[in-house]
Amino acid sequence: MKDYCQYHPLSAATFHCDHCAHFLCDHCVDHSKMPERCIHCGGKLESLGASNSAEPFWRRLQQAFRYPLASQSLTLIVVVSLLTSALSVLPFAIAIYLIATGAMMRYSFACLENTAQGKLTAPDITHAYEGGVVLLFQLLAIVVVMTAVVIGIEMAISEGLAKLVGVLFVLGFPAVIILFAINQSWLEAINPASILRLILAIGLPYGVLLGLILVMTASVSVLHEIIGTVDFLAAFLQSAVSNFYTVVVFHIMGYMIFQYQAELGFTARAEDGEALERSEMELHNARIDIALKEAQYNKVVDLFAEANSKFPDQASYYLRCFDYLCNVNLPERLSRFAPHFFDFLFKSERKEQVYPSYKRLLRALPGYQPEAPRLRHLLAEQCYSNGDARSTLKLLNGLHKQAPDYPRLVAAYELMCEALADMPNMGKQLAQCQQLVANIKRRAEQKAEARAAEVAARTEAAKAELAKTVTRRGGAPKGAKLIKPKREADAEQLNDEHLTHEQRVLGSRPTRIPSGVKPGAKKAEPDSTQAAEAESKPSTDDNDLPPIDFKL
Structure with a gap:
């Protein structure tokens, strides 16, 4: 009576593992080590040769x-x-x-x-x-x-x-x-x-x-x-x-x-049989296959993660791992893997798969919300481009509370405004969102102005200190170039870095303090009419605003 492989019932057994008590075919054996090892347990194997695979001589x-x-x-x-x-x-x-x-x-x-x-x-x-x-x-x-x-x-x-x-x-x-x-x-x-x-x-x-x-x-x-x-x-x-x-x-x-x-009482293999040498990728696929058939679900995920590291150019491992996690009950592993999976889809220019994958993820993990603001924004863009305004709002709502320093916060809430405009009976929420966008822009401008004033003050202080130093030393030699002190150079560098950040937030370069205005100078007092208008306006601090209630 012939023996067949434990994991491939249609394949004749060519090895036997005493530790597992399983008959195995060539696909389930690690031939990279000699003597051959069982992929499942790593134990040594007994070769059965072609005793189970040789066809009858009359054929x-x-x-x-x-x-x-x-x-x-x-x-x-x-x-x-x-x-x-x-x-x-x-x-x-x-x-x-x-x-x-x-x-x-x-x-x-x-x-x-x-x-x-x-x-x-x-x-x-x-x-x-x-x-x-x-x-x-x-x-x-x-x-x-x-x-x-x-x-x-x-x-x-x-x-x-x-x-x-x-x-x-x-x-x-x-x-x-x-x-x-x-x-x-x-x-x-x-x-x-x-x-x-x-x-x-x-x-x-x-x-x-x-x-x-x-x-x-x-x-x-x-x-x-x-x-x-x-x-x-x-x-x-x-x-x-x-x-x-x-x-x-x-x-x-x-x-x-x-x-x-x-x-x-002896063993031999056919010279025209299946080749025993396999690539590392084929061997890894065999490990995944056996772990899956042994119902070792966490080990399967670990092997997929290892494959993603060993073979980064093979998209199939990301896709198979996501498909596998969506079909088994491993919510924590799926939640941890999802950001990496979507990042892979965006980097590999597979945007057409993002929205279907996100909706499938929601069926497996209802209420899933990525932690990274950039990923939320990218997913919201894909949802909106596929006509799903409701999912767009769910992804972006409350983003200014959870990630107030996100560089593309204005662009994210402008996308929210477009989604609200596409939904019926959302006029009030649209007005709130538009006001929130204005508040974010205003606060960014205020921060830019305050930062610019601080930088200008540091620059003036550095120049004054330099002038005092030159005066004490009897003046600079004729033709000599003044070297900026470290404090002044640091201030200018800080100014440039700050303006670059504000430019990302606002989409335009912030207004600098006019050169004729000294830092710390007292601003002109507004007239009584302007003061009354300012007092009549409600507070628009975006950090004091709760997430917009869309009642989705």
């Missing part, structure tokens, strides 16, 4: 009969057939005949051994150059010993038992060849117990192999009856067909060893 009969058609194999078959056909009619050529036949047998065993190791293409013919005659005599010795055993049993025990052992040897001769190829021991190969154990381990397919061998042998006999052996061409054809079938049979026997490797 590969078409490939088996194409196996000897490789150029080198076919060349060897033709050459050996020509030699044996020519030498069979020549006197005193038995030695060369044995060498040629031994080379063919040695190559057939090389086909069996390579196939048993998962190499499903014909080997190089160099395997036929050495040991062919020795191998041929070993096989002849095995046949002689088997015959002697049968005769000995008949003489010592009984004729019936001798016939039974003889039948076992005849039917088990392919098993004898397989055992000899595996163990390289002719004693083990002719052991009746080993032969019987191998036949039982393979089961019914062994009978299919026997039937196939009988059909091939019968076809050679039929060919012999048709064309006879009266000339060289007939002998060559019979020899070529016989050698061709020999390579096919040895290849099939090797594949049976490969297919039933678990029962025979």
